[in-house]
Amino acid sequence: MLKPTDWIIDELENLKNQGLLINIRTIESPMGSKIKVNGEWVLNFCSNNYLGLANDSRLKKAAKEAIDKYGIGPTAVRTIAGTTELHLKLEKALAKFKKVEDVITFQSGFNANIATIPTLVDEGGLIFSDELNHASIIDACRLSKAEVVRYKHCDPKDLEHKLLETKKLKNLKTKKLIVTDGVFSMDGDIAPLPEIQKLSEKYGCILMVDDAHGEGVLGKNGRGVVDYFNLHGKVDLEIGTMSKAFGVVGGYVAGRKIIIDWLRQRARPFLFSSAMTIPDVAGCLAAVKILNKSDKQVVKLWENTRYFKKGLAKLGFDIGKSQTPIVPVMLGEAKLAQEFSKKLFEEGIFAMAIGYPTVPQGKARIRVMMSASHSRKELDICLDAFSKIGEKLGVI
Numbered sequence: 001m002l003k004p005t006d007w008i009i010d011e012l013e014n015l016k017n018q019g020l021l022i023n024i025r026t027i028e029s030p031m032g033s034k035i036k037v038n039g040e041w042v043l044n045f046c047s048n049n050y051l052g053l054a055n056d057s058r059l060k061k062a063a064k065e066a067i068d069k070y071g072i073g074p075t076a077v078r079t080i081a082g083t084t085e086l087h088l089k090l091e092k093a094l095a096k097f098k099k100v101e102d103v104i105t106f107q108s109g110f111n112a113n114i115a116t117i118p119t120l121v122d123e124g125g126l127i128f129s130d131e132l133n134h135a136s137i138i139d140a141c142r143l144s145k146a147e148v149v150r151y152k153h154c155d156p157k158d159l160e161h162k163l164l165e166t167k168k169l170k171n172l173k174t175k176k177l178i179v180t181d182g183v184f185s186m187d188g189d190i191a192p193l194p195e196i197q198k199l200s201e202k203y204g205c206i207l208m209v210d211d212a213h214g215e216g217v218l219g220k221n222g223r224g225v226v227d228y229f230n231l232h233g234k235v236d237l238e239i240g241t242m243s244k245a246f247g248v249v250g251g252y253v254a255g256r257k258i259i260i261d262w263l264r265q266r267a268r269p270f271l272f273s274s275a276m277t278i279p280d281v282a283g284c285l286a287a288v289k290i291l292n293k294s295d296k297q298v299v300k301l302w303e304n305t306r307y308f309k310k311g312l313a314k315l316g317f318d319i320g321k322s323q324t325p326i327v328p329v330m331l332g333e334a335k336l337a338q339e340f341s342k343k344l345f346e347e348g349i350f351a352m353a354i355g356y357p358t359v360p361q362g363k364a365r366i367r368v369m370m371s372a373s374h375s376r377k378e379l380d381i382c383l384d385a386f387s388k389i390g391e392k393l394g395v396i
Contacts, residue, residue: 019335019364020355030055031247033373037350043378045351045368050325051216051297052373053247058290059283066282074275079264082275090281093288094252098223098240099232102260105252106269107276109212109241110136112251115267116239117179118144120206120259125175128162130154130191133181134210146175153184156195163203176205182225182238183213186359186367188322190218193229201234206259208237216245217324221295248283250276300372301325304379308370311383316396325370328354329386330363331395337364340389347385 015021029036031054035044053059066086076082087105094103106112117140121127125146129137132153141148149166152158159178178200180191193209200207211224219227222245226235237259242250253263264270276284291298305325312319318330331337334355341353344366355364368382390396 018356019333019338025350033371033375033378035350037345040345040348042345042348042350043374043382044371045349045374045382047369047371048213048244049247049371049373050245050301050369051222051247051291052371053245053287053290053297056247056287056290059247059286062282062286063279066278070278072279073277076274077272078270078275084275084278084281086278086281086285087275090285090288091252093285093292094240094254097288097292098238098254099227100238100254101257103252103254104260104263104267104270105250105276105281106267107251107273108249109210109239109243109251111269111273112239112241112253113137113140113210114143115269116208116237116253116263117141117177118268119263119266120208121146121175121177126166126177126205128159128176128178128205130180130184132184132187133179134185134212137179137181137210141179146177154189154192156192156199159196160199163199163205176203177208178205179208179210181213182209182211183217183324183326185213185326186354186365187320187328188213188324188326189320190214190225190228190323193225193231193235197231197234200236206236207234208239209235210239212239212241212244213324213326215240215242216291216298217301221291222298223291242280242284242287246284246287248280248287250280250284297372301370304372304374304376305370307376308368308379308383311379312368312386315383315387315390317386317390320365327368327370329366329368331365332362334364336393336395337366340366340393340395343389343392344385347389349382349385351382 025037027035031049074082091103091105113136121144123145127141127146127148129148129150131150149162151162183190214225216222218225237255240252242248320328320330337353344351351366351368354367
């Protein structure tokens with residue numbers, strides 16, 4: 001007799017046969033350039049710990065002191081009893097750091113997108129979205145029930161073509177949004193934000209950029225993609241995360257005060273999900289203070305990035321069109337990528353294979369993530385492993 005869940009067994013077997021079954025490894029140490037995974041100490045090249053702040057003593061000290069003063073969790077949504085003075089300090093510090101009118105924080109960057117898009121555009125509205133935007137943007141667009149028009153990746157000309165051919169755009173009352181990642185997480189390329197900004201102004205659209213992988217990476221002291229292009233005051237909203245370069249967890253929306261005010265009234269994750277925990281808020285606040293004072297770690301991140309990319313290119317690997325510390329080593333087939341990742345782990349290198357549905361079929365890769373915490377010796381060890389395995393598997 002068939003069970004209601006038998007189809008799941010079949011689907012899991014199909015994933016395994018295609019080399020797409022995700023193998024979740026367990027971390028048994030603090031996050032850093034070297035971590036303990038499933039009992040083995042390996043060099044870490046797959047986390048988003050861009051600046052090495054995840055185990056920084058200053059962040060840990062701030063979190064511990066905040067726990068002693070405020071406890072652990074707020075146990076309420078922000079609008080009832082979940083807003084502490086620490087939350088307001090973080091939002092004020094982020095607004096100053098990002099050079100915007102106001103900031104609202106959320107539990108994650110994913111939640112920030114889910115909160116923002118359906119609050120700004122609803123049924124009958126229009127969303128123009130880059131075809132490679134992050135899953136959180138895609139899900140948020142679906143929740144909004146607006147008409148979603150996808151334009152070719154990083155292609156302002158196609159975006160304008162789509163803007164021109166969309167009849168609804170001519171209705172001044174139609175809510176309109178253009179949304180793009182700032183840095184694309186799988187390819188490491190940067191959105192042509194100046195051109196997109198001009199189009200948003202020309203066609204009367206709100207402009208929103210998700211800068212999850214630009215925070216702490218691009219711009220002065222890691223202020224992000226808007227600072228990188230010197231577009232302060234011209235981009236309506238920046239979605240940020242504190243779960244990557246900031247080394248903690250959390251998300252935020254930075255931008256025009258009138259929009260932030262509206263999110264405080266209607267954004268569902270703000271209204272119906274408990275606030276960020278006390279140690280997380282304190283850790284994020286400490287990270288902002290560090291970046292305000294120094295760009296030392298940002299500079300080191302980029303030194304490591306340039307060195308490692310040059311090394312991979314010299315070996316003959318295809319690293320796509322990356323412009324950032326995200327380094328995709330393009331392998332094509334999912335099974336090959338999984339085998340490559342497995343052999344890397346055997347050599348003491350933790351770098352995961354990425355396949356469908358995260359990336360299109362035939363575009364599987366090893367996504368190598370650079371960090372300021374990596375030493376030159378660790379980079380060389382990783383390059384040697386890539387060289388050895390690349391030759392063995394016939395990739396180079």
